[in-house]
Amino acid sequence: MQQSEPKPEAGGALAGQEAREAWATAAYDVLVDVARRYHAVITYKELAEEIQVRTGIRTKALLHNWIGSVLGRVVREASGRGDPPLTALVVHSDDGMVGSGYKEVLEAACEPPIDDVLEREQHAAEARLACYRQFGAALPPDGGVPALAPKYRAAMERRLARTEKPVQVCSKCFVQLPATGVCDSCG
Numbered sequence: 609m610q611q612s613e614p615k616p617e618a619g620g621a622l623a624g625q626e627a628r629e630a631w632a633t634a635a636y637d638v639l640v641d642v643a644r645r646y647h648a649v650i651t652y653k654e655l656a657e658e659i660q661v662r663t664g665i666r667t668k669a670l671l672h673n674w675i676g677s678v679l680g681r682v683v684r685e686a687s688g689r690g691d692p693p694l695t696a697l698v699v700h701s702d703d704g705m706v707g708s709g710y711k712e713v714l715e716a717a718c719e720p721p722i723d724d725v726l727e728r729e730q731h732a733a734e735a736r737l738a739c740y741r742q743f744g745a746a747l748p749p750d751g752g753v754p755a756l757a758p759k760y761r762a763a764m765e766r767r768l769a770r771t772e773k774p775v776q777v778c779s780k781c782f783v784q785l786p787a788t789g790v791c792d793s794c795g
Contacts, residue, residue, distance in 0.1 A: 627665045628674065632681035634659040639682065639694035643743035649736070649757045651701040676709045687716040692738035704759025706732045726764075729756055 638658050642650045650658075652675055659678070660666045667674065679695045686694050693713040699706055710732060711721050722728040733754035740752060756764065775784050778791035785791055 624674075627663075627667065628678050628681065630663045630665055631659045631674075631678045632685065634662040635678055635682050636685055636694065638662070639697050639739075640743050642697045643694060643736075643739035644745050646740050646745040646747055646752060647736075647755050647758075648745075649697050649699045649704070652698055652707065653701055655698055676707075679709055680712050683712045683716050692742050693717070693735045694739055696732040696735035697739060699757045699759070702759075703763060704757035704761070705729055706757075729760055730754070733757075 635655060638650070638655060642648050652671060656671050656675055679698065683693060683695050686692065693716070695710070695713055696706060705725070706728065710728060713735065714721055714731075722731055733756050737752055737754040740747060745752075755761065776789065777784055778794055780794045781791065783791060783793055
């Protein structure tokens with residue numbers, strides 16, 4: 609399936625590739641700004657809007673049809689500069705997780721792909737901490753800690769809270785105990 613090129617809205621004469629280059633430059637700057645705030649993240653949608661505002665180049669193309677290639681450029685630029693992967697700061701608005709394009713961060717660092725979701729999110733949290741340190745975020749005295757994105761962390765905590773506790777059974781007759789904890793059969 610071929611991705612459609614972003615088409616600048618009326619008044620813009622830039623071709624798709626030129627727009628992506630301009631957006632990537634703006635995205636780098638936006639992400640450096642985000643990295644200056646400890647534990648800050650930005651959603652794909654927020655980033656897309658901000659880079660369109662900063663460049664004056666707008667598109668009506670669906671976000672998922674163009675943001676990946678823009679962030680791919682940011683990954684390569686950060687890697688080339690020796691900067692930590694700024695794209696680790698970009699998360700989905702619905703679940704607070706990094707996107708599937710995070711594999712480019714791993715490729716740029718010559719690291720193997722990470723299939724486990726939690727492991728990938730923890731890797732991204734470490735990368736975010738490196739960004740905060742690199743770009744001068746005000747860190748706590750202990751130097752800061754990697755943190756999962758707030759929405760993802762909240763979702764994990766809700767899942768853990770919902771985890772069912774093991775059923776208690778009577779040690780004599782092995783029947784499930786009622787809420788009182790006293791077996792109805794054995795007393």
